[in-house]
Amino acid sequence: MPFADTPDMKQVEAIINSWQRPALPIRWRYLGESSVVELAHLVSQGLAEIQSGGYKSRLEVSLTGWLYDFIRANVKRGRVFDLGQVLLQGSADCVGYAKLLTLLGRLFGLDVGVIEVVVDNAGRYVPHTAVLVRLENRRWRFIDLWYGSKNIRHLRVGLWVRWGGAWWIEDLDLKELGGGEGVCYLPDPCVDAITLYIRGNRHLDRQEYAAAIDCYSEAIRLYPGNARLFYNRAIAYENLGEYEKAKADYARAFSDDAALIRILATEHDEVISLLDLDARGISSSAQGIYLLYHGFATGRKVPLPRVARRLGLSEAETEAILSSVEAKLAIGSD
Numbered sequence: 001m002p003f004a005d006t007p008d009m010k011q012v013e014a015i016i017n018s019w020q021r022p023a024l025p026i027r028w029r030y031l032g033e034s035s036v037v038e039l040a041h042l043v044s045q046g047l048a049e050i051q052s053g054g055y056k057s058r059l060e061v062s063l064t065g066w067l068y069d070f071i072r073a074n075v076k077r078g079r080v081f082d083l084g085q086v087l088l089q090g091s092a093d094c095v096g097y098a099k100l101l102t103l104l105g106r107l108f109g110l111d112v113g114v115i116e117v118v119v120d121n122a123g124r125y126v127p128h129t130a131v132l133v134r135l136e137n138r139r140w141r142f143i144d145l146w147y148g149s150k151n152i153r154h155l156r157v158g159l160w161v162r163w164g165g166a167w168w169i170e171d172l173d174l175k176e177l178g179g180g181e182g183v184c185y186l187p188d189p190c191v192d193a194i195t196l197y198i199r200g201n202r203h204l205d206r207q208e209y210a211a212a213i214d215c216y217s218e219a220i221r222l223y224p225g226n227a228r229l230f231y232n233r234a235i236a237y238e239n240l241g242e243y244e245k246a247k248a249d250y251a252r253a254f255s256d257d258a259a260l261i262r263i264l265a266t267e268h269d270e271v272i273s274l275l276d277l278d279a280r281g282i283s284s285s286a287q288g289i290y291l292l293y294h295g296f297a298t299g300r301k302v303p304l305p306r307v308a309r310r311l312g313l314s315e316a317e318t319e320a321i322l323s324s325v326e327a328k329l330a331i332g333s334d
Helices: 008-014 025-033 034-051 055-074 081-090 094-107 188-203 209-222 228-237 241-254 257-263 274-279 284-293 304-311 315-330
Strands: 112-120 126-136 138-144 150-151 156-163 166-173
Touching: 008 081, 025 034, 034 055, 034 138, 055 094, 055 126, 055 138, 055 150, 055 284, 081 094, 094 112, 094 126, 094 188, 112 188, 112 257, 126 257, 166 257, 188 209, 188 228, 209 274, 228 241, 228 257, 241 257, 241 304, 274 315, 284 304, 284 315, 304 315
Parallel strands: none
Antiparallel strands: 112 126, 112 156, 126 138, 138 150, 156 166
């Protein structure tokens, strides 16, 4: 089980076997009648037997794309971060999505895990998570179900890196990452810490300060280098009148420039607004046009003619679909 909130695998299997399945990549299409867990076992076994690194890497990319489509067909954007509830409710925030893709990716034999996004592809300072897939031939890619990208280029991320033969957690700019051999996703206990951080925030919002402190303290034990944990615990201590403890935590939170970048992270309205794409029942293909045109998948706005060419549509068709999406999003926005 990768994370503390992972349900029993029998429960996982029962849920995902009932999900709508997109067409499998051609390489595995003959396995289409298998249950998802049986399919995962067969695919994982097949990947392990492939000797050609280039061919295996291409298959891993294809498989990752299929898992992305599988999840998006069955789990909508929402505010659910607990993995068990994500599966039961069919709704996820960025953390829920990242944990679910990690769980399924590992079942299928992929080397995959959760990373933190500190600065997104458009330069926003955000509290966000995505997924790192480590491919063969020392390659890697980021997958972001919330932003709608199977290969996103976030500008600064928190992950596990190797320097001088040792591994530690660090926030790095994209240009510093280099080859995949020395880049890895966060250790799973750090992801559990992020889950506890979100629970702590919900207690904090309800003015349940002691409960919030308990969550933050356990999160700090699991992920002591995360400045945001100390910052929010300081707020809880301050509200309880424990000013010396708050002062100590604030000092840890503002210890260096890297920590300050994390503290500056806020939920941006334009990122939160992506909730409405699923809430308004907008199709995946139409969402793809919207996410490209408005720059979520790429970090910068893609001109309409280029969106049309990328998707094999006429400009008129693309513009009509985009106008329909924006009209639906405008309903009730006031």
